[in-house]
Amino acid sequence: MKRKRQLGDLQLAIMRVLWERGEAPAIEVHRALFEERGLAVTTIKTMLRKLEEYGCVEHRTNGRQFIYRPAIAEADVRQGMVAEFVQRLFSGDSAALVNHLVRSGEIDAEDLEDLREIVSRKRKRGTK
Numbered sequence: 103m104k105r106k107r108q109l110g111d112l113q114l115a116i117m118r119v120l121w122e123r124g125e126a127p128a129i130e131v132h133r134a135l136f137e138e139r140g141l142a143v144t145t146i147k148t149m150l151r152k153l154e155e156y157g158c159v160e161h162r163t164n165g166r167q168f169i170y171r172p173a174i175a176e177a178d179v180r181q182g183m184v185a186e187f188v189q190r191l192f193s194g195d196s197a198a199l200v201n202h203l204v205r206s207g208e209i210d211a212e213d214l215e216d217l218r219e220i221v222s223r224k225r226k227r228g229t230k
Contacts, residue, residue: 108186109158109179115139116149117172117179120159125171127164 109117119134120126126134128150132143150170153159158179161168192198200217203209209217 108183112139112141112149113153113158114179116146116153117158117174117176120170120172121176125162125169127167127169131170 115135115138116131119131123130123134128147129143131150132141132146135141135146150159150161150168154161154170154173158172158174159170160173161170163169188194188196188199192202200209204214
């Protein structure tokens with residue numbers, strides 16, 4: 103199985119802008135992230151080029167401007183990053199992650215009820 107790309111914080115922020123908008127030129131991505139990050143537009147352009155090299159984004163041209171769009175789905179990135187996180191911190195044991203979240207109070211009673219429903223639906227599908 104091909105290993106999913108792990109994105110850094112800035113790369114993930116750029117991808118979120120593109121997932122939200124569908125496509126955008128570098129200047130628009132820069133504007134969306136400027137207040138939070140304060141980075142130069144050249145930094146955003148460099149990261150977009152790297153993301154394209156990694157196969158995460160692709161571009162089309164509009165005159166002299168590159169318009170970038172995601173080449174990977176947000177769900178695929180999330181799945182890969184969560185799997186890596188669980189592997190690194192919990193030796194691949196996802197139940198240990200859930201136990202940690204429950205014991206640390208990160209999951210409240212309402213979240214637990216939602217999880218019960220998800221597990222119940224999953225069990226019903228698995229037995230059919």
